[in-house]
Amino acid sequence: MEESMKRWEGKVAVVTGASQGIGASVAVTLAKYGMIVCALAKRKDKIEALRVGLIKIKGQLNAVECDIANEQSVQSAFTWVEKTFGGVDLLINNGGVYTKALFTDENNSRELKNIIDNEILGNILCTRQAVKSMKTRDVNGHIVNINSIFGHKVNQAVPGNKPMNSLYPPAKHAISAVTECIRQELLYLQTQIKITVSNRSCYVFNVIY
Ligand SMILES: NC(=O)c1ccc[n+]([C@@H]2O[C@H](COP(=O)([O-])OP(=O)(O)OC[C@H]3O[C@@H](n4cnc5c(N)ncnc54)[C@H](OP(=O)(O)O)[C@@H]3O)[C@@H](O)[C@H]2O)c1
Numbered sequence: 083m084e085e086s087m088k089r090w091e092g093k094v095a096v097v098t099g100a101s102q103g104i105g106a107s108v109a110v111t112l113a114k115y116g117m118i119v120c121a122l123a124k125r126k127d128k129i130e131a132l133r134v135g136l137i138k139i140k141g142q143l144n145a146v147e148c149d150i151a152n153e154q155s156v157q158s159a160f161t162w163v164e165k166t167f168g169g170v171d172l173l174i175n176n177g178g179v180y181t182k183a184l185f186t187d188e189n190n191s192r193e194l195k196n197i198i199d200n201e202i203l204g205n206i207l208c209t210r211q212a213v214k215s216m217k218t219r220d221v222n223g224h225i226v227n228i229n230s231i232f233g234h235k236v237n238q239a240v241p242g243n244k245p246m247n248s249l250y251p252p253a254k255h256a257i258s259a260v261t262e263c264i265r266q267e268l269l270y271l272q273t274q275i276k277i278t279v280s281n282r283s284c285y286v287f288n289v290i291y
Contacts, residue, residue, distance in 0.1 A: 084115075091116035091140065094167045096160070098150050098208055099177025101128035104228065108174055109143060116140035120163045120170070122148040122208075123177065150177050150204030151196075160211035169219050173212035175205045176228040181248050194249050201253035202260065209264060213275060222274040225264075229279045233258040 095112045099105035100121030109121040110132055118141055121129045129145035136143055144166075148159035163170055179200045183193040209225055216223035232247070233254035239245035261279040268275045 087115040090172065092118065093171040094118045094120065094163065094169065095172040095174065096120045096122060096163060096170045096208070096212065097174040097176060098122045098148070098204070100132075101125045105174070105176040106132055108176060110136065112172075112174075113141040113143040114139050117172070118167055119143045120146050120159075120167070122146050122150065122159055124149050150208055151199035153207055156204070156207045156211060160208075160215065164215060169215040169221070170212045171216070171221055171223050173208060173223070173225045174228065175208055175225065177204060178228075178253075180250055182246060183248055184245070185248065197249040197253050201250075202256045205257060206260060209277075213264075213268070213273075216275050217271070217273055220274075223276070225275065225277040227257050227261050227277070227279045229257050229261075229281050230254045231281055233279070233281065 090112070095109075095117045097105055097109040097112065097119060100109040100119075101123035105121070105123070106129070109119050109129075113119040113136065116139075121132070121143055123129055123145075124147065126145045126147040129143070133143050133145070146159050146162060147155075149155040160170065177200065179197060181193050181197050183190040185194075205227060209227075212223065212225055230250075232251040236247055236251045239247070258279055261277055265277050268277060
């Protein structure tokens, strides 16, 4: 893997939802492989904390405060990346939220909208900015959408138990469809940009070779 990651050395990666979990792990790993990583999340301090201990690595980890559900915040973050490092070569769309609110719950509109904004809109806003940057510089960029098995199937609830699916599987199904739609747009636009949907975080490094 070390060898195949060489093509990304010195290139710029944007990783969303990088303050904890899968996003933090992917961001740190890409920096260790020599990428200039711009790690985005609302909690910038949590990303700063990840930098402790990252000494003598080939790349770098930069913390950028960004709310992917907010268009202005996304634009500001990508403008900062462009001004500071020239643009983005690799986008890992990882940031997201989970809900246990049932569709049939009362007064759940805010929580449901939150899922749509964070899981679907946020992904599309970041992709739009990344494509703009990649197209302008005519680079063979790559966009990876972190998905889930729930992007392909809906779990069967145990009869009598509260179903736990809610809007998470529909949002992840949307990510599967959005990825395919954008793939077709990128072909139509005759770009060299790739877009991939990854169902498991460990697959990230299998798809960007
Ligand atoms: N964990 C699993 O078992 C699993 C399995 C399959 C797929 N996935 C997918 O993998 C991804 C990451 O999962 P995870 O378990 O690592 O999640 P997590 O631990 O809950 O972390 C979510 C990350 O997303 C960020 N985030 C949430 N809303 C954001 C926003 N509006 N703007 C910017 N960042 C935002 C959070 O940072 P801030 O709060 O600081 O903004 C946090 O860093 C998700 O897309 C998830 O659906 C997870």
